[in-house]
Amino acid sequence: MLGHEPLWKAPAPLAGLLTTLKHAFPKWQLGLVVSHALEINFSVIGRYVDYLVEEQGVKNVFVNGTTGEGLSLSISERCRVAEEWVTKGRNKLDQIVIHVGALSLKESQELAQHAAEIGADGIAVIAPFFLKPWNKDALINFLKEVAAAAPALPFYYYHIPALTGVKIRAEELLDGIQDKIPSFQGLKFSDTDLLDFGQCVDQNRQRQFAFLFGVDEQLLSALVMGATGAVGSTYNYLGKKTKQMLEAFERKDFSSALSHQFCIQRFINFVVKLGFGVSQTKAIMTLVSGIPMGPPRLPLQKASREFTDNAEAKLKSLDFLSCTDLKGGDMEACS
Numbered sequence: 001m002l003g004h005e006p007l008w009k010a011p012a013p014l015a016g017l018l019t020t021l022k023h024a025f026p027k028w029q030l031g032l033v034v035s036h037a038l039e040i041n042f043s044v045i046g047r048y049v050d051y052l053v054e055e056q057g058v059k060n061v062f063v064n065g066t067t068g069e070g071l072s073l074s075i076s077e078r079c080r081v082a083e084e085w086v087t088k089g090r091n092k093l094d095q096i097v098i099h100v101g102a103l104s105l106k107e108s109q110e111l112a113q114h115a116a117e118i119g120a121d122g123i124a125v126i127a128p129f130f131l132k133p134w135n136k137d138a139l140i141n142f143l144k145e146v147a148a149a150a151p152a153l154p155f156y157y158y159h160i161p162a163l164t165g166v167k168i169r170a171e172e173l174l175d176g177i178q179d180k181i182p183s184f185q186g187l188k189f190s191d192t193d194l195l196d197f198g199q200c201v202d203q204n205r206q207r208q209f210a211f212l213f214g215v216d217e218q219l220l221s222a223l224v225m226g227a228t229g230a231v232g233s234t235y236n237y238l239g240k241k242t243k244q245m246l247e248a249f250e251r252k253d254f255s256s257a258l259s260h261q262f263c264i265q266r267f268i269n270f271v272v273k274l275g276f277g278v279s280q281t282k283a284i285m286t287l288v289s290g291i292p293m294g295p296p297r298l299p300l301q302k303a304s305r306e307f308t309d310n311a312e313a314k315l316k317s318l319d320f321l322s323c324t325d326l327k328g329g330d331m332e333a334c335s
């Protein structure tokens with residue numbers, strides 16, 4: 001995807017995906033809400049595929065991960081979401097990677113097998129985060145058992161220490177990993193430690209691994225270090241903008257690549273200060289795409305109206321969202 005240097009290989013996912021949820025109609029009985037559960041709105045996934053491909057130029061998806069609240073869904077829901085993406089993405093998407101990490105090894109294996117059965121292109125796994133692996137060997141042993149449940153599927157380790165609390169360095173984990181996990185294909189690296197990330201690349205130059213970076217506001221730095229792709233929440237609505245940065249980087253127009261990165265940073269910096277996470281991502285995605293992404297599931301809380309209004313104004317002032325009133329008059333707009 002990213003050019004011809006030997007270090008760059010393999011098409012790589014460029015989207016973190018949202019599971020869309022809708023309110024089940026609350027049933028009132030004697031004045032009490034009997035059912036307050038949120039159900040997944042499967043019916044929008046087809047539209048979502050078309051939107052990503054046509055409007056954002058994103059053709060690789062990462063399903064049931066952080067943004068998709070994969071860990072907040074039941075196993076059967078995760079299977080259904082994966083099926084829907086595979087079905088609706090057929091002949092439209094290039095790669096569908098399903099996150100199958102779980103606290104229970106058996107559940108993770110079940111999800112991995114299911115991903116293989118439905119024809120997914122790969123599986124990814126985070127470190128179990130309640131009873132944690134305390135060293136590299138324990139983590140590798142866990143990952144190995146999951147990978148073995150779907151041996152024909154490319155396997156990605158999803159490194160996201162801030163959320164899992166498992167801080168085993170990726171560079172250490174990758175050392176000799178193919179001996180244990182023959183299907184190992186790469187890493188989704190969602191951390192700001194560019195020493196660790198750079199060493200993952202440097203020490204594995206001869207192996208055709210995918211190094212997928214997951215901190216969208218720092219992607220350009222990761223590209224310099226050798227990232228081969230990116231998976232992140234903002235590519236749902238800033239995919240096109242990010243692709244411009246990738247293209248500038250590829251043609252070695254670093255000043256233009258930096259302008260694009262700064263522009264993306266201005267938005268992320270703004271929302272981070274307001275409080276930014278999965279709920280806010282859904283609200284922004286609804287706003288930009290027009291596809292109802294729904295609220296998140298508990299324990300997350302729906303983004304506030306104030307957040308959405310502020311984010312909308314910022315998107316418009318940066319020219320990420322069309323607004324005829326502001327066009328031409330705003331110095332902040334990115335080209």
Ligand SMILES: CC(=O)N[C@H](C=O)[C@@H](O)[C@H](O)[C@H](O)CO
Nearest residue numbers: 066190214215216217232233234
């Ligand atoms: C913790 C988290 O959700 N990370 C996402 C991907 O892994 C990123 O895409 C961030 O949302 C993004 O970089 C903004 O900080």
Ligand SMILES: CC(=O)C(=O)O
Nearest residue numbers: 016065066067232233
């Ligand atoms: C954004 C991302 O990488 C995820 O949803 O896991």
